[in-house]
Amino acid sequence: MTVYVRSLETAVPPTVLVQTEARDVFAAQPGLTRLGSRLVSTCFDSAAIDTRHTAVQEMTMAFRSDDPQFFDPSTGLLLNPTTKVRNEFFAREVTKLFIESARAAVNACPDLSLLDITHVITVSCTGFFNPGPDYKIVRALGLDPAVQRYHLGFMGCYAAFPALRAAKSFCEADPQAVVLVVCAELCSLHVRTSNDPDTIMGSALFADGAAAAIITARNDPDAPALMQLDHFETVLTPVGEESMAWNIGDHGFEMVLGNYVPHIIDDHIIGALAPLLARDPSLRGLPYRDIRHWAIHPGGRSILDKVQTRLELTDEQLVPARDTLRDYGNMSSATVLFVLRHILEQPPVEGEERICSMAFGPGLTVETGLFTKLRQAATGKRAVQPEAASSLV
Template sequence: MTVYVRSLETAVPKTMLIQSEARDVFAAQPGLTRLGSRLVGTCFDAAAIDTRFTAVGEMTNDFQAEDPQFYDAATGLLLNPSTKVRNEIFGREATKLFVAAARAAVEACPELDLLDITHLVTVSCTGFFNPGPDYKIVRELGLDPAVQRYHLGFMGCYAAFPALRAAKSFCEADPNAVVLVVCAELCSLHVRTSNDPDTIMGSALFADGAAAAVVTARPGMEDKALLQLDHFETVLTPVGEDSMAWNIGDNGFEMVLGNYVPHIIDDHIVGALQPLLAREPELAALPYSAIRHWAIHPGGRSILDKVESRLGLTEEQLVPAREILRNYGNMSSATVLFVIKRILEQAPEPGDERICSMAFGPGLTVETALFTKLRQAPRPAPEEHNGQERLAAEAPVA
């Protein structure tokens, strides 16, 4: 049975962070050592990011909060709220992103009724609340109260793939199934000033965003579908457990993103791809660059550099991943869906339009997937596109 992605939509908060301005704020914090200040400058400048989005409106000098919790624009000081404060904001602001992305994905399928959705899979690793985002989406969109709901929590940047894999399994088990998958992350809630290199790297990379997809195998959908879901595989590298982790601290979640991660990926990416490509021996016999599209999770510039070099890919094949990193930063689980959407927006080309996709997370876990691009997704002008996303993300939450 062939399973399709019928729609794929994204949403971001309204507040844009300019990387150079954020760098200057973090570098000016009074608690930094001379080395810490230099690390801030180096990490922010080397991240290959121009802009990111955050749900924390007060993180810019344009926003004057009466009772600031994260950033006091009057003094230029970064504050350090408790995990409880950060998580309360997650419950409020993440709900807006979950609902905005979900609504956009459903509205992109006018032939489907809201009551057609049989399964809902939500994903996030940047906060917790219950009733959770799955409940909020059902209530806000008016889905069938009996829809089957599943939440994948705290898996990290690769979690979109287990969600899509679950959706594919649901559709293979029930040909009438329509699955709504929604990933939303508020990584910026957990940034803080520090002299620790891992914390500085996280502050330079992470951002907020959401993506949603409608997945189904219903007959007749192939004429409208954007993407065919072919195969998924997962691999744990033999090293790296201590190099990438995501823990809960007293003042937010604490990211461990060691500078050895790109080297681990460099050493093990070929082995991680073997189980996936073995599913189609004709692909396994080709050079990697023969697969036209590569949707790589842009965990950082150095990771993309290692993937491009080790697999012998062209600069053009990494353009979608680098564009998403430059314009949106690392939004954890939602990011690879932004990259796939960018590939779908590219004009179709003659021949086989296969997509090989990879994402990396704690463990070190490597999730891989093979897709087939079926048609071009509509892409509004950049100004209109961003405006729509921001407006949607501001939708009121009951």
Template sequence: MTVYVRSLETAVPTTKLIQSEARDVFAAQPGLSRLGSRLVTTCFDGAAIDTRFTAVSELTNTSRSDNPQFYDPDTGLLLNPSTKVRNDIFAREATKLFVEAARAALQAAPELDLLDITHLVTVSCTGFFNPGPDYKVVRELGLSPSVQRYHLGFMGCYAAFPALRAAKLFCESDPDAVVLVVCAELCSLHVRTSNDPDTIMGSALFADGAAAAVVTARPGAEEAALLKLDHFETVLTPVGEDSMAWNIGDHGFEMVLGTYVPHIIDDHIVGALQPLLAKDPELAALPYTAIPHWAIHPGGRSILDKVQSRLGLSDAQLVPARDILRNYGNMSSATVLFVLKYILEQPLLPGDSNGGGRICSMAFGPGLTVETGLFTKLRQSIAANQDLVRQDHAAGFAPEARQDRTPAEAPVA
């Protein structure tokens, strides 16, 4: 049975961080050592990021609060709220992004009714609450109360792959299934000033965003589908358990992103690809460089550099990942879906429209875990203005009214 992605949409908070301005704030903190200050400048300048988005509006100098919790623009000091304070904000702000991305994905599939959704899979590693985001999406959008709900929590940057793989399995076991997958991450909630290199790197890389996809194998789904889900594979590298981790501390979640991670990827990326490609007879007989599209999770510039160098990929094949990193930063699990959407919005290459538009995608996370996927691009998606999503959200636009809008009018990031 062939399973398709019918729509893929994204959402970000309204507050934009300029990388150079954030660098100057972090570098000016009084508790930094001379080495720490130099590391801040090096990490922020070397991250290949221009802008990021955050749900914490007070992280900009233009925001004013009577009771600042993260940043006081009057003193220039970064504050250090407790994990409870950070998680309370997650529960409020992540809900908005979950719902916004899910609404956009549903609006982009106008032939489906809300009651057509049979399964919901939500993903996040940057906060917890219960009733959780799966419950909130059902209630806010008016999905059937009998929707089967699943939440994948605390898996890290690769979690979009288990979510899509679960959606594929649901559709293969139930030909009438329509699965809504939503990833939303508020990584910026956990930034803090520190002399620790891992913490500094996290502050330079991480950002907030959400992405949602509608997945189905219903008859006729191919007529409007964007993407075919072909194969998935998971590989644990023999080393790296201590090099990438995500722990809960008293003042937020604490990231471990060791400098050895790019070297682990360099040593094991080819081996991690082999089980995936072996599942596809057509590709198993070809060099992996024959795959035209590559959707790599941009965990950082050095990771992309290692993947490109080790696999011998062209600069053009890394443009989607590098552009998403430059404009959005690392949004953990949502990021690879941003990259996939970028590829889908590009004009069709020769062979794309007749099933030749193969995409190899991969993401890396704690463990060290390498998740990979093979997809087929079927058509070019329509890119619209992100502001349309916010306008609909602010106006309380209901998916039930979407028959009044054409697919081209559906809000897309």
């Protein structure tokens, strides 16, 4: 049975972090050692990011509060709230992104009604609350209260793939199923000043955003699907368990992103792709570069560089991932869906438009997916913002 992506929509909060200005704020924090200061400049400047979005409105000089919690623009100091404060902020603000992106995905399928949705799968690794985002979406959109709800929490940057794979399984089990998948992350809640290289790297890379998709085996000729979901695979690399992790500390969640991660991916990326490509007889023995589209999670510039070199991909094939990194940064689980949206917005070309996609996360886990692009998504709708953006500092 063929399972389709009928819609794929994205959303970001309105406050924009300009990378060079954010760098200057982090570099000016008291307590940085000389090495820490150099690392801030190096990490921010080499990240290949121009702008990112944050739900923390305090991260702009134009915002004033009598009780700042994350950033005090009057002094330029980054503050260090407790995990409880950060998580309460998450529960309040991430709900907006979950609902906004979910509503956009549903509205992009005019032939489907709200009561057609049978399953809701939500994804996030940057906070917790219950009743959770799955519940909030059902209530806000007016879905059937009996809809099946699932939440995938704390998996990391690769979590969109388990969500899509679960949606595909639901649709294969029930041809009438309509699954709403929503990933939303507020990574910027957990940035802090530090001399620790992993913390500095996280502050230079991570951002906030959301993406939502409607998955179903039901296809309407008058509203054809964007993409079909062909195959998924999961691979754990034999090394790297300590090199990428996501832990909970007293003052937010703590990223472990060792500088050896790009080398691990370089060593094991071909082996990680082999099980996926073996699933499709038409791709066996095909040079990697001959697959037309590549939707690679931009965990960082050096990761993209390693993937491109090892798989002998062209600069053009890396444009969707590099553009997403440049404009939005790393939004954890939502990011690869932004990359897929970028590919779907491109005009159609002659021949079959296969997409090979991959994301990396704690473990070190490599999730891969093989898709087929069916039509061009409407342009001009990517990354909906609830209000006009405002610049940092």
